[in-house]
Amino acid sequence: MIKETYQLWTKEEYTYPVMGQFIPNVVTYIHEKGDRKRPAMIVVPGGGYSVVSPTEGEIVAKEFYRKGYNAFVVTYTTNLLKASPLRQQPLKDLSKAVMFVRKRAEQFNIDSSKVVICGFSAGGHLCGSLAVHHNVKELVLDGEYEGINNRPDAVILSYPVITSGEYGHKDSFISLFGPDATEEELEYMSLEKHVTQKTPPTFIWHTATDELVPVENSYLFANACKEQGVVYEHHVFGNGRHGLSLANEDWASGNYGGDYTMQQLYETVQYLVDNGIKLPETFNMFGTLPEGASVREAIKQGLQRFAPDNQPDQGIAIWPELANNWLRKLFGI
Template structure:
């Protein structure tokens, strides 16, 4: 691991008043010889970032021979579009600097937990090809992730959603148009990236219907996905190292990545 990488050279856009000095950043965990990378987005309801869903996940990826970057994206009082802008900028940054890190620019995945899973699903459904004439080389890059990994994700902003995440991201008075735009299952496109998804069926904080809805949306478009639903387990397990049943999710995920050529 080396020092943090600020996502912007100057003040980050869309800052909340009084918080303009907060700089979203990446923490790199570069694995020598790896040509693939995973950007890790911790959860926290868009109110904080959970420590156990960051560095330990990047270190696990390193042990599997994969480079990783932990994304410290902005949360409340910052609202939309700040988190999405941070996520898109992170993908563009890694792609723009792929040669420096020995990474194939077509092997950049995003992995997210809970609200970080919502950000990941947003990045996997709302992306662009970049601005080819932009003076900033980073902004010329595509923001589309090549794969997404969703860990007990918040997906919908409608029923079965997580009200705390919705309020922190969109505010108390979110319009129906905003709610639909950030219900990722409604935004899947025909070229959306393939996905690995896992959840527990008795998750009381973020119901499993979130993952099921996203899988159904992918299937509707013929996009391959690998979905695992475990019978029991509370929300926020992270690597689930103390749960002998659920902890296998990371092995399943690494096998999936290997089969994807990561």
């Protein structure tokens, strides 16, 4: 396996205000080069647009790697402190990631006509956003990326945030636009309203008892796909909480893989601690972090102490196989 990290922007290009050296990036999980081109699977973890969760990153990429894909994990921009609205920055990050992978199709040994994005929760909203807004002028790049297509060939949405309406996950939209979002901004990112015949084929799965992102979100997008004639498949599992990732033994035991998706979080909190700035209340669970403390270790230990008692669910854990079968049929492979 070839595992490498690539920054998506130069320091000059990346203007979102961060505390630290973070720049959105892509980590690769690539097979040694063989005779055939492989489909690409770009994994986009969730986290309410406040963090990029490691529970839906490397563990998912390796699952699809084992199924024959060359996989990638995108760590995009988030808004932990709710201080600087993200607006289109995460969407620009993901759009650039798709173009980055396509531009290097030969290097990464992928079929540039088989690029899939797979998002979870708010990462699902991000993937859905690119699916419906891929052709907007704000995402067009010139220079070496001029003419490189940012439209994914297929989309996987896992318990996705979709709507800003009645069933919306409010915190995600506060991270995107702040507490005073306009009706126009909220309507633009209520994705079920923007599905067209140009929306890529979409695979959706959710649980009926999701307590954070109501299952109605996935129904809204699936119904919009049906109305517009978009190829889609929609699976709703009868029970299960939010954030199930692969729902398998590895996930339940905490074997998620690398925590590199948390870089922006670690650097932000480290900056606050080192400069004597009071941490948000959400970090009370980690106790007092004195100047010079290792924020990364404190956060990792805190997350372990307060992690829910995850149990594998074999019924839900079949979703990657369902998605893979759907993609094979879609791509004729």
